[in-house]
Amino acid sequence: MAKKQISIWQEIVKGLWRENPVLATLLGLCPTLAVTNTAVNGLAMGLATSFVLLSSSLFISSLRNFIPHQVRIASYIVIIATFVTVADRFLAGFFPAISQSLGPYVPLIVVNCLILGRQEAFSSKNKISRSLLDGIGMGLGFSLVLIALGMVRELLGSGSIFGITLLGEWFEPWMVMILPPGAFLTLGFFIAIANWINDRRATA
Amino acid sequence: MTQHTSGSGKMVLVLTLITALSGAILAAWDSYTAPKITYHREQALLVAISQVLPAHDSTRTVVLNGQTFYEAFAGDSLVGVGFQALGNGFQGQIRMMLGMTPDLETITGLEILEQVETPGLGTKIAHDPSQRSDPEWFTKQFNGLLPSPELTVIKNATPTHSNEIQAITGATISSQAVVRILNQQIESARQAFRTGSEVVHG
Amino acid sequence: MSIPSPASSKGKSKLKEPENLLILASSPHLHTTTSTQSIMWQVVLALSPAATMAIYYFRWPAVVIILTSVIAAVLTEAVINRLKGETLTITDGSAVITGLLLALTLPPTFSIGGTILGAVVAIGIGKQLFGGLGYNIFNPALLGRAFLQASFPIGMTTWSTPATLAGSAVDGVSTATPLGLYKFEHALTGYADLFVGNVGGSLGETSALAILIGGLYLLIRRFADWRIPVSYLGGVVIIGGIFWAFAPNQFPDPVFHLLSGGLILGAFFMATDMVTSPITHLATWIYGIGMALILVIIRLFGGLPEGVMYSILLMNAVTPLLNRYTRPKIFGEVQS
Amino acid sequence: MNLFLIFISAAVVNNFVLSYFLGICPFVGVSRKVSSAVSMGLAVIFVMAISSVFTWLIYHLILVPFNMEILEYVSFILVIASLVQLVEMFIRKVSKPLYDTLGIYLPLITTNCAILGLALFSVLREYNFIESLVFGLGAGAGFTLALVIMAGIREELDMAPVPKYFQGAAITMIVAGALALAFMGFAGLISI
Amino acid sequence: MNTATFSRGVHPHEYKELTSHKPIEKLPAPESVFIPLQQHIGKPCEPLVAKGDTVTTGQKIGDAEGLVTAPVHASISGVVKSIGHFPHPLGGRVEMIHIQNGSTGASSDSEILLDRPSDWEKASPEELIRVVREAGIVGMGGAGFPAHVKLNPPPDKPIDAFILNGCECEPYLTADHRMMVENTDEILLGMAIICKILGKCKGYIGIEKNKSDAIQRMQERVEALHYEFAVVPLEVKYPQGAEKMLVQSVLKRKVPAGGLPLDVGVVVHNVGTTLAIHDAIINGKPVTQRVVTVTGDGLRDPKNILAPVGAPFQDLLTYCGETMSETKQVFMGGPMMGLAQYDLSVPLVKTTSGIVSLHQEPVGAIRQMPCIQCGNCVSACPMNLIPTRLARYTQNQRYTELVDWGVFNCIECGSCAFVCPSSIPLVQWIRVGKNKARQGQKSAS
Numbered sequence A: 001m002a003k004k005q006i007s008i009w010q011e012i013v014k015g016l017w018r019e020n021p022v023l024a025t026l027l028g029l030c031p032t033l034a035v036t037n038t039a040v041n042g043l044a045m046g047l048a049t050s051f052v053l054l055s056s057s058l059f060i061s062s063l064r065n066f067i068p069h070q071v072r073i074a075s076y077i078v079i080i081a082t083f084v085t086v087a088d089r090f091l092a093g094f095f096p097a098i099s100q101s102l103g104p105y106v107p108l109i110v111v112n113c114l115i116l117g118r119q120e121a122f123s124s125k126n127k128i129s130r131s132l133l134d135g136i137g138m139g140l141g142f143s144l145v146l147i148a149l150g151m152v153r154e155l156l157g158s159g160s161i162f163g164i165t166l167l168g169e170w171f172e173p174w175m176v177m178i179l180p181p182g183a184f185l186t187l188g189f190f191i192a193i194a195n196w197i198n199d200r201r202a203t204a
Numbered sequence B: 001m002t003q004h005t006s007g008s009g010k011m012v013l014v015l016t017l018i019t020a021l022s023g024a025i026l027a028a029w030d031s032y033t034a035p036k037i038t039y040h041r042e043q044a045l046l047v048a049i050s051q052v053l054p055a056h057d058s059t060r061t062v063v064l065n066g067q068t069f070y071e072a073f074a075g076d077s078l079v080g081v082g083f084q085a086l087g088n089g090f091q092g093q094i095r096m097m098l099g100m101t102p103d104l105e106t107i108t109g110l111e112i113l114e115q116v117e118t119p120g121l122g123t124k125i126a127h128d129p130s131q132r133s134d135p136e137w138f139t140k141q142f143n144g145l146l147p148s149p150e151l152t153v154i155k156n157a158t159p160t161h162s163n164e165i166q167a168i169t170g171a172t173i174s175s176q177a178v179v180r181i182l183n184q185q186i187e188s189a190r191q192a193f194r195t196g197s198e199v200v201h202g
Numbered sequence C: 001m002s003i004p005s006p007a008s009s010k011g012k013s014k015l016k017e018p019e020n021l022l023i024l025a026s027s028p029h030l031h032t033t034t035s036t037q038s039i040m041w042q043v044v045l046a047l048s049p050a051a052t053m054a055i056y057y058f059r060w061p062a063v064v065i066i067l068t069s070v071i072a073a074v075l076t077e078a079v080i081n082r083l084k085g086e087t088l089t090i091t092d093g094s095a096v097i098t099g100l101l102l103a104l105t106l107p108p109t110f111s112i113g114g115t116i117l118g119a120v121v122a123i124g125i126g127k128q129l130f131g132g133l134g135y136n137i138f139n140p141a142l143l144g145r146a147f148l149q150a151s152f153p154i155g156m157t158t159w160s161t162p163a164t165l166a167g168s169a170v171d172g173v174s175t176a177t178p179l180g181l182y183k184f185e186h187a188l189t190g191y192a193d194l195f196v197g198n199v200g201g202s203l204g205e206t207s208a209l210a211i212l213i214g215g216l217y218l219l220i221r222r223f224a225d226w227r228i229p230v231s232y233l234g235g236v237v238i239i240g241g242i243f244w245a246f247a248p249n250q251f252p253d254p255v256f257h258l259l260s261g262g263l264i265l266g267a268f269f270m271a272t273d274m275v276t277s278p279i280t281h282l283a284t285w286i287y288g289i290g291m292a293l294i295l296v297i298i299r300l301f302g303g304l305p306e307g308v309m310y311s312i313l314l315m316n317a318v319t320p321l322l323n324r325y326t327r328p329k330i331f332g333e334v335q336s
Numbered sequence D: 001m002n003l004f005l006i007f008i009s010a011a012v013v014n015n016f017v018l019s020y021f022l023g024i025c026p027f028v029g030v031s032r033k034v035s036s037a038v039s040m041g042l043a044v045i046f047v048m049a050i051s052s053v054f055t056w057l058i059y060h061l062i063l064v065p066f067n068m069e070i071l072e073y074v075s076f077i078l079v080i081a082s083l084v085q086l087v088e089m090f091i092r093k094v095s096k097p098l099y100d101t102l103g104i105y106l107p108l109i110t111t112n113c114a115i116l117g118l119a120l121f122s123v124l125r126e127y128n129f130i131e132s133l134v135f136g137l138g139a140g141a142g143f144t145l146a147l148v149i150m151a152g153i154r155e156e157l158d159m160a161p162v163p164k165y166f167q168g169a170a171i172t173m174i175v176a177g178a179l180a181l182a183f184m185g186f187a188g189l190i191s192i
Numbered sequence E: 001m002n003t004a005t006f007s008r009g010v011h012p013h014e015y016k017e018l019t020s021h022k023p024i025e026k027l028p029a030p031e032s033v034f035i036p037l038q039q040h041i042g043k044p045c046e047p048l049v050a051k052g053d054t055v056t057t058g059q060k061i062g063d064a065e066g067l068v069t070a071p072v073h074a075s076i077s078g079v080v081k082s083i084g085h086f087p088h089p090l091g092g093r094v095e096m097i098h099i100q101n102g103s104t105g106a107s108s109d110s111e112i113l114l115d116r117p118s119d120w121e122k123a124s125p126e127e128l129i130r131v132v133r134e135a136g137i138v139g140m141g142g143a144g145f146p147a148h149v150k151l152n153p154p155p156d157k158p159i160d161a162f163i164l165n166g167c168e169c170e171p172y173l174t175a176d177h178r179m180m181v182e183n184t185d186e187i188l189l190g191m192a193i194i195c196k197i198l199g200k201c202k203g204y205i206g207i208e209k210n211k212s213d214a215i216q217r218m219q220e221r222v223e224a225l226h227y228e229f230a231v232v233p234l235e236v237k238y239p240q241g242a243e244k245m246l247v248q249s250v251l252k253r254k255v256p257a258g259g260l261p262l263d264v265g266v267v268v269h270n271v272g273t274t275l276a277i278h279d280a281i282i283n284g285k286p287v288t289q290r291v292v293t294v295t296g297d298g299l300r301d302p303k304n305i306l307a308p309v310g311a312p313f314q315d316l317l318t319y320c321g322e323t324m325s326e327t328k329q330v331f332m333g334g335p336m337m338g339l340a341q342y343d344l345s346v347p348l349v350k351t352t353s354g355i356v357s358l359h360q361e362p363v364g365a366i367r368q369m370p371c372i373q374c375g376n377c378v379s380a381c382p383m384n385l386i387p388t389r390l391a392r393y394t395q396n397q398r399y400t401e402l403v404d405w406g407v408f409n410c411i412e413c414g415s416c417a418f419v420c421p422s423s424i425p426l427v428q429w430i431r432v433g434k435n436k437a438r439q440g441q442k443s444a445s
């Protein structure tokens, strides 16, 4: 491929907006919806996912010439599952409260299409350094959206952000925001807003 | 696919290697984290036991008729018995630690260990943020209650008897579920504790 | 433009002729005089007995909630019309119905802020996001109410005692609805009170009599499909009756089912919303019986005392499927 | 009766898609047409049923006896991936029409978190063998229900003037939110 | 009275009182007539005369080879002024023969008659069918399908019933009504001829109850003349006159979807057609004139008129007191299926049953709203279709679904659009959809 290499900076930034896993490519939606009832959960999930993404990108990109094509998916899955277990046990060992509130959604990172998708689309074809940058960008983009969703939902659903009460006694929290419907509705609005911004940028 | 038959040996090899590597990493990680996880789990249990039982300086675990009890001692005297109660709430299982006097007649404390009730409604059985001064008012109501005859739930009124507790507004079902589970399990605990043959664990 | 729009071709084809300008339109050239707009306003009229009873029983709070909800619904519609750059659609009356029906399903003590939120969700999300009048999948008023129910579970289940001619205004004494009493305390309420509406409950749902007056008007004018109330209420009587026949001590009788909660209001005014109910006759029967089944299951076995709102929303959700798979046999078509 | 409750709970009360957020990607991706939604749903029910059985066997007959719970995720995902592969090959062999309706959806299912989620929840809730199987069937039925309803609605919305920025994924999320609100009506069905 | 009918359909206001009591009047001979070479379904005619030729009433002036076609005849005596393309009431410009009234010698009363058997009862069906063809008789109920084709069904489709379509279910129109009252015996004889042509077959007369005088008169004459025809009073409901509905109402037989009445052994003819068959066989007269209702709220003196084919609409309207000062809309046919006209020089054709001129602004067009899924159109559609779906599929270019949902079964009766509270031009969308779907099918094959 003689395609011009994009710059390091662009490699990272693309994951933040243009190829944002949640808003642009709609990958990894399950954890996005499931754990964003508070900002802290969003942050923790974002970090855990980024960790798995980065370490498996690193691994897979270094083994890319070694893994035969036919067994690549199986190999990726094993590698990803390994790092997910590492992350899960780490949370359980050091942050038991967060581990409990994320529940089975940490192990579900194994099947997060975002991670497998990046391996398939990027790490298996690119140098280690590039894969790392891609992983950083994607992980960051994913985490930021999760945190933003968590903030909105926590603010409206509990009147606080990161556990700090922001809206006073006068505000009666909209409980629905921390329940499943609130997750879907908020994400729907996020995607629409992203569409709107893209449209503005395209016409600007 | 067929032209790669020569590679099938390599395929198996690579996959095996990767799996082995994975196993190795995980084994190492397990040995590092497992103690911590176990520690947290036990710690949580211990904290719960110490909270639901009267002041004590040692505990021991006994299994009677297959049911686990935590006995609390102040010096040599048995001051309380704790056991877990488990059953269906509004959305899913509620797991509680209940402390009682040794005769299993008076409640000394209640802790909700696990519940998956609706946030903002049923979760108030464990933590009610709308009562800022006392978010755990629901479980505290149980201290000193006499579940004989059965515990009962009353709505929209202040309890007047020693077997009554007040329901959480908007979460009557969860409140009733807690009481229903407790009534059942106190009954079976009495059976087990009074008649059971003892197996002592450390 | 691959498809000529009839509307635009109509405008263009006013050809100038020497002697006169003749209008060219496609047949038929005769139309019924009933317009969508007039239907909508007549539904508002049909709701007025229920609204009047609400005000009679719950006094000022009812007036405030009804006005707030209607105004918020209409304003939301107007603002979204503006944002979308369309002509204002608020005179067609549909937003007024949505606001009014939302208000009639709220408890008398509900907050003003919550009422506004409900109306904004009903019109903004429930109706306009789907494309506006005629395109919404879910009943907007009920979607707004479901949002409120999930947001303010306590506020939405706090009821006050109705005032009567003798009694003074509502004194904020909280009470329980007949269904709540039944579910949580296993107590029945008298039929007479249920029928005239002298019980706790949402603003507009308590008086079966007032709702029936408006509901029958809708049926007689054919603005509502008679199959819907018949199948829904009939289904509840039959399904509820079966449970009652097997265990009369455990389950309430069918008359209690009919008269309590929002069933009558829902069956005549909400399940019948033409936009969100099926169009084929077979689908309409399935729709009604499906609602009845869900309602009885929720009332008898669910965690909630009342299930009218959920039964309607759930059957709204399957209405596209029902319409699709119940295409009537075309005249002369042989069963294959 | 208990088995019945497990089934109802997984299918409607705690619907996998609408209240556990599992399998959202296929829920968004394969809900454009009712016909494909039905096929996908059947494929998921099938895979869920067999994978719940196999993961149960792996966990209780291998991992627990040999104290290898740490390999839970690795082994589950391997089992699921290979099962899906085997089922696909099998279907392709026995029936071409079946393959055309179900087979093409099978590869999508490997990376569907609902399948792994099912196995994890089974372990977490300490279900026995039969309960796991019923749980799998219920979860699959619930997934199919949500998917087919969504597809019916989306076919309708394709012909509606949904505001520009909400077309596509955004309105799908809004509809899912509305469906989740409606499914809340089933809350508490299992508590009694 | 237990009256027969079909399910669904609509009840538009009738407006028939304007003309239903008015005896048929003969139009004074117009100055010119424009005779379209196509007034029927099928192949257009070739002109048999040239510019400048003198023609006589009843003279065949156009014909074509082929089965599905019908000749045209001069409706007045005079000179062929030109042969060219002029506006046609069905839209567009069509080749017509322009005849100027009697400027050359021939007496205006002289008339060319058809060559026909002297005793129809002894003649063979083939001979009678030939006369029907030569007379240029086409369906006068509106469709314009050549009558000789209908009367000659394929041998594998035995016919056992003939229905005289006397419904006239369209509002405003009373032409068939007047003919049934004034020409009862001729119509009955026409039916007898048709039944003979078709072989063993029973005759039925379907008339809506709002024409009680016609029902009574038919009944009386059937008895007096000892015919074995059954007079069947029908409920007043649109589109009772559509042949599939009529067959259902009268005989309780369902014409299969996509099929014709002859698939269930039935032939249906309009009153005008039947009268024309009588005139051709008994009097040797080809179709050179027809009865037409000229009516509407804009006319001072609405009438039923016997007018020559080719007479301009203008002449007919002027004769009935139309001033055109405030006319908003004129259409050919009734208001439910009629075609709006913008050029009133168009000629009366064999299928023109009425000309309606309205001064009121038509309701509807202005207050179009989104479809609210009320289902009124579904309850109205006699074909049991879902009109709102058909319109929506057309709007979204979903032609596969459109065909699946039966768009080709639509008879374009307009019942759906009539009842739509949102004034959606459903029929128009359906027509667009049919065209697009047909194009799609063609390009696919």
Ligand SMILES: Cc1cc2nc3c(=O)[nH]c(=O)nc-3n(C[C@H](O)[C@H](O)[C@H](O)COP(=O)(O)O)c2cc1C
Pocket (backbone or CB within 6 Å): B090, B091, B117, B118, B119, B121, B122, B123, B168, B169, B170, B171, B172, B173, B174, B175, C149, C150, C153, C157, C180, C184, C303, C304, C305, D184, D185, D187, D188
């Ligand atoms: C979505 C939803 C979730 C609910 N969750 C709970 C719950 O977790 N616990 C509970 O007791 N009630 C819950 N409820 C409310 C109950 O169904 C019931 O209305 C309530 O227990 C009655 O309490 P009250 O009599 O104090 O109003 C929920 C209701 C809804 C709509």
Ligand SMILES: Cc1cc2nc3c(=O)[nH]c(=O)nc-3n(C[C@H](O)[C@H](O)[C@H](O)COP(=O)(O)O)c2cc1C
Pocket (backbone or CB within 6 Å): C219, C220, C226, C230, E008, E379
């Ligand atoms: C409350 C009510 C109940 C009715 N129930 C029936 C019924 O069960 N069966 C029936 O054929 N007509 C019933 N009708 C009569 C209908 O108004 C009318 O006959 C029917 O809708 C005509 O069918 P259509 O909708 O196809 O025009 C009922 C009317 C009302 C107002």
Ligand SMILES: Cc1cc2nc3c(=O)[nH]c(=O)nc-3n(C[C@H](O)[C@H](O)[C@H](O)COP(=O)(O)O)c2cc1C
Pocket (backbone or CB within 6 Å): E138, E139, E140, E141, E142, E143, E144, E145, E165, E166, E167, E168, E169, E170, E239, E240, E241, E242, E243, E244, E268, E269, E270, E271, E273, E274, E337, E411, E412, E413, E414
């Ligand atoms: C909606 C509709 C309404 C019709 N109404 C009548 C009618 O009232 N009278 C009539 O003679 N033909 C009517 N027709 C035409 C008949 O279907 C049929 O073509 C005609 O009766 C056949 O007779 P003809 O060939 O002599 O015209 C109608 C057709 C349609 C599609």
Ligand SMILES: Cc1cc2nc3c(=O)[nH]c(=O)nc-3n(C[C@H](O)[C@H](O)[C@H](O)CO)c2cc1C
Pocket (backbone or CB within 6 Å): C039, C040, C043, C094, C095, C097, C098, C099, C101, C127, C132, C133, C134, C135, C136, C139, C140, C141, C142, C218, C223, C224, C268, C269, C270, C271, C272, C273, C274, C275, C276, E372
């Ligand atoms: C008989 C009838 C019942 C209606 N019921 C409702 C209703 O329950 N909720 C609502 O928002 N609108 C209702 N509408 C109004 C209208 O259909 C509604 O605004 C549309 O759903 C919005 O597209 C009703 C209209 C009619 C004619």
Ligand code: SF4
Pocket (backbone or CB within 6 Å): A027, A028, A029, A030, A031, A108, A111, A112, A113, A114, D021, D022, D023, D024, D025, D026, D111, D112, D113, D114
């Ligand atoms: S688990 Fe699968 S379905 Fe769920 S979000 Fe991740 S990728 Fe999507």
Ligand code: SF4
Pocket (backbone or CB within 6 Å): E141, E142, E167, E168, E169, E170, E171, E173, E239, E240, E241, E242, E334, E353
């Ligand atoms: S033309 Fe009109 S009136 Fe005459 S039959 Fe046909 S529909 Fe009835």
Ligand code: SF4
Pocket (backbone or CB within 6 Å): E380, E381, E382, E383, E384, E385, E386, E387, E409, E410, E411, E412, E413, E414, E415, E416, E417, E426, E427, E430
């Ligand atoms: S769809 Fe066709 S047949 Fe049905 S009512 Fe409309 S026009 Fe008549």
Ligand code: SF4
Pocket (backbone or CB within 6 Å): E370, E371, E372, E373, E374, E375, E376, E377, E378, E387, E388, E416, E419, E420, E421, E422, E423, E424, E426
């Ligand atoms: S009658 Fe008009 S508004 Fe009613 S369903 Fe049919 S098209 Fe829609």
Ligand code: FES
Pocket (backbone or CB within 6 Å): A027, A028, A113, D025, D026, D029, D108, D111, D112, D113
């Ligand atoms: S993208 Fe998640 S399953 Fe396909």
